[in-house]
Amino acid sequence: xRALHWDGTVARVTDRPDPSPNADQAILxxxxxxxxxTDLELVRGYMNFRGILGHELVGVVEHGPAEWIGRRAxxxxxxxxxxxxxxxxxxxxxxxRRQVMGILDADGAxxxxxxxxxxxxxxxxxSVDDDAAVFVEPLAAAFEILEQVQIEPKQSCVVLGDxxxxxxxxxxxxxxxxxxxxxxxxxxxxxILARRDIRTCLLxxxxxxPAPLVVEATGSSAGLTAAIASVRPRGTLILKSTVATPSAxxxxxxxxxxxxxxxxxxxxxxxxxxxxxxxxxxxxxLIFERVTLRDAAHGLQLAAQTGVLKVLVxxx
Numbered sequence: 001x002r003a004l005h006w007d008g009t010v011a012r013v014t015d016r017p018d019p020s021p022n023a024d025q026a027i028l029x030x031x032x033x034x035x036x037x038t039d040l041e042l043v044r045g046y047m048n049f050r051g052i053l054g055h056e057l058v059g060v061v062e063h064g065p066a067e068w069i070g071r072r073a074x075x076x077x078x079x080x081x082x083x084x085x086x087x088x089x090x091x092x093x094x095x096x097r098r099q100v101m102g103i104l105d106a107d108g109a110x111x112x113x114x115x116x117x118x119x120x121x122x123x124x125x126x127s128v129d130d131d132a133a134v135f136v137e138p139l140a141a142a143f144e145i146l147e148q149v150q151i152e153p154k155q156s157c158v159v160l161g162d163x164x165x166x167x168x169x170x171x172x173x174x175x176x177x178x179x180x181x182x183x184x185x186x187x188x189x190x191x192i193l194a195r196r197d198i199r200t201c202l203l204x205x206x207x208x209x210p211a212p213l214v215v216e217a218t219g220s221s222a223g224l225t226a227a228i229a230s231v232r233p234r235g236t237l238i239l240k241s242t243v244a245t246p247s248a249x250x251x252x253x254x255x256x257x258x259x260x261x262x263x264x265x266x267x268x269x270x271x272x273x274x275x276x277x278x279x280x281x282x283x284x285x286l287i288f289e290r291v292t293l294r295d296a297a298h299g300l301q302l303a304a305q306t307g308v309l310k311v312l313v314x315x316x
Contacts (some may be wrong), residue, residue, distance in 0.1 A: 001113050002293055003015075003110060004052060005051065006042060016111065019113055025118060026064030027063035027115055028061055030058075032058050032134045033313045035312075036310075052110060055102040056137045058133035061121065072130075076093075078098050079098055080098050110315065127277050133276070136269055136276065149213065154179050155179065157179065157180050158213070158214045160184075160218055160227050161216065162183075165217045166218070167192055168286075171198070179199075180198050182200045182201070183202075183206050203226075209230075211231065213238070214227050215237075215240055216238065216240060223241075224247075228253050287310050291312070292314050299313055
């Protein structure tokens with residue numbers, strides 16, 4: 001099969017062996033895959049990954065239980081062992097033995113086929129097209145915030161960062177009833193939120209008034225510093241992006257102002273699917289370009305350019 005493979009030096013589309021599923025796995029024929037910032041970090045050395053890239057996908061089940069064959073599905077990316085204390089406690093996403101699709105010890109989805117645990121499959125409603133279904137994984141990450149903190153009606157929230165994840169987080173918080181201010185550097189990106197009646201502000205015009213809840217979604221040490229400074233005393237700071245490069249950040253305000261810090265990673269797929277089916281979240285405006293699998297390496301380069309939002313890879 002054809003796949004976008006990272007060998008530690010070059011990402012190229014090449015022939016790779018078809019996945020060989022075990023008894024607990026299904027094979028998805030991938031329709032569409034998405035390129036995210038984590039993929040870009042991986043080719044810069046993050047996690048020392050080698051293999052097929054990609055963890056945002058939608059496809060059709062080609063091999064697996066009879067009830068799944070031919071069904072369109074998305075798949076959670078953490079492949080838990082199912083036997084350790086973390087898994088027993090319902091924390092499979094934190095299983096110390098887990099593999100992570102396209103990130104840790106498991107090939108990813110920018111390929112014609114991918115193997116995933118049957119337990120990780122989620123059926124895609126007919127009303128959600130392939131382009132939208134690709135966003136289930138990052139949208140689920142945005143919904144994770146609602147699993148971790150209580151959002152009160154009209155609660156003031158600042159989302160710092162107007163990249164793909166920041167735009168999804170701002171919409172999810174607004175959908176939950178919060179009064180959201182999206183802060184970023186790009187008017188065209190912030191316009192996506194403004195069309196949903198979400199307040200926005202350019203970073204240079206932001207008054208940095210302290211807020212009870214701040215979400216850091218910039219992926220930069222400068223963004224982290226700004227986020228820490230904008231949380232009011234005894235407020236909550238949600239860290240939604242990993243800052244992969246070493247950086248020096250003054251953490252003393254977290255102690256001085258007694259700020260609660262919440263790390264937030266993967267999230268639940270079902271509310272993300274429901275929101276897409278209901279049209280509650282705009283993801284189509286985040287799509288910048290579509291490329292074929294043959295041109296996936298170019299798509300990776302395109303996604304790394306400043307100002308680019310989501311690049312989709314057509315794997316069919």
